Amino acid sequence: MERHDQQSQNSFFQINIRLNDADAYLFNETATDFSITVSHPTRINDNVTINIDRIGYGQRCIVVSNSTTNVTIVLPSSYQLLGALVTVTCNKKQIRCRHK
Secondary structure, eight states, X not given: OOOEEEEEEOSSOEEEEEESSOOEEEEEEOSSEEEEEEEOSSOOSOEEEEEESSOOBBTTEEEOSSXXXXXXXXXXXXXXXXXXXXXXXXXXXXXXXXXX
């Protein structure tokens, strides 16, 4: 498995992402969340894990350090959806369940 570290920077923000697969990636960020969209042209029924230098919570978002989150993308399971876009959104604040 080949690993690629990518860095993107402009005058508004900087992001570091560790990629283990050659896919198409799109990153989006707002004040309350961030999302990763992935498309893979040849793989189905598999997972892609992306390590990003943001803290995010939610389904398929696992905080792994005080500054990074692993985001797991589940690729489509059928050839009819090969190359389809799949998005995972992570919340910047942890939502706590209140029990009565």
